[in-house]
Amino acid sequence: MTTTAGTTAGTGLVRPYGDTTGDGMVQVSFTLPLPHDKVAEGAAAQLAQKMGMDPALVVHAKAVGEGFTFFVVYGRVHHLVDPSTVEVVERDYPLLTPKEANAAVKEGLRRRLVVVGACIGTDAHTVGIDAICNIKGFAGEKGLEYYRELKVVNLGAQVSVPELVARAQEEAADAVLVSQVVTQRDAHLHNVRETVAAFREAWPDETRPLLVAGGPRFDETMAGELGVDRVFSRGTTPGEVASFLVHRLVTARRGATVGQAS
Template identity: 50%
Template sequence: MAEQWLKPYGDTLDDGRVQLSFTLPVALDEQAREAARQLAAMMGLDEAAVVHAEDMGQGFSFYIVYGQCRHRVDLAAIKVSRPDYARLDKDGVDRLISEKMGRKMVVVGACIESDAHTVGIDAIMNMKGYNGHKGLESYHQMRAINLGAQVDSEDLVVRAIEEKADVILVSQVVTQKNIHLDNLTRLADLLEAEGLRERVILIVGGPRISHELAKELGYDAGFGSKTYAEDVASFAIHEWIKRTARQKGVHHVGN
């Protein structure tokens, strides 16, 4: 594949011009401004200049820096990990579930532990959905159970067992000190300890969640921004079909 080198575009092609902002834990003065400029230079910006600085009080200051990035990337060499599924519309998902499962797919969703941000889980689960995309509650062949926010992982696992869930859907906002990583890992470990991990399709979503991160944490798929209910539903039914085929194959070989 031919190389395709990229640099940021500001005023002219390949000039590498970028703008970034950050906060420093010091009061605003000329020394702090110079510190911000030097930090930007250390980040790889040539001709770095502080174009805006603001005192935030209590020993903090905010900076906007403009400069020229010296680095570039080969777009042709970049491989992005993403969930493998054919995207269907709502009716297509319902038809496939009816045809392959012969019953409703059960999805239990929640924001776990300290996460109180329900916008993401509601956008996927609730009847009205988001941005013209109906949520899983509107799917005729799905039983969507939204447990809401700040749900203990143990409670989520218990409810999933009670409901005989096919899918567990977790929403997590990226948190300070990466507590979301601990939360997500704990849930996966609990399911493993209960012998349920292979029996449920485990999906996580959030504004800065990637499929690669989700797989590293032991999940089947991760969905980030610009994701709608039909993405999650399409992945879920295709993953269920794949698993069922594998299990039948193992059972057949065992016999």
């Protein structure tokens, strides 16, 4: 039984909706390596049916270059999803204002906290790392360069892993921020793994800079699998990153020292 809110009564299960609540309608888009004709449209509908859409209606088809067609298909799925089984990375540190972050670094570290950022590999998409690092910031928040107690070295685009290691060593970085936007052939995952391996080789675990990866198509639950300390994804704000760095590099470490001493 489906309630008007699109949830299945009492179970917490939900289904998507398009025209009327709980109707199961979804829209997907994809490209097939076929010239645009009726056969191609039929193939698109067949693919959507095999993906579980029934009925599946091709609502848009457009030739994109020779021998390829882009499709949008609208149709009904019958699947239910259970939000209670979804795994997410919840923020496990307090959000600090720049003033609070500066005060914590000043008191806890007694020197500026050094952050090196870069967009690595052949990736030239710097808008994301700039949104986090540059003073002008993102989403109404100032970037890390605004924080008086942070020294930010933003290396920009297409930085090689050896260059990143060398600069992190030279700057005695406390944290290194790696941005990856292009995901073709899983380049973002390969590049981050290469970075992790290089950092493990260059530093012993106890002194290795905190390694943070970010970009719109990362799955935040993948930090452990990739070997980084944290993954940030779409819509990250500079304040979240600053708060995380202060938490891991200052507050939590001080807490550990205090705890050990007592």
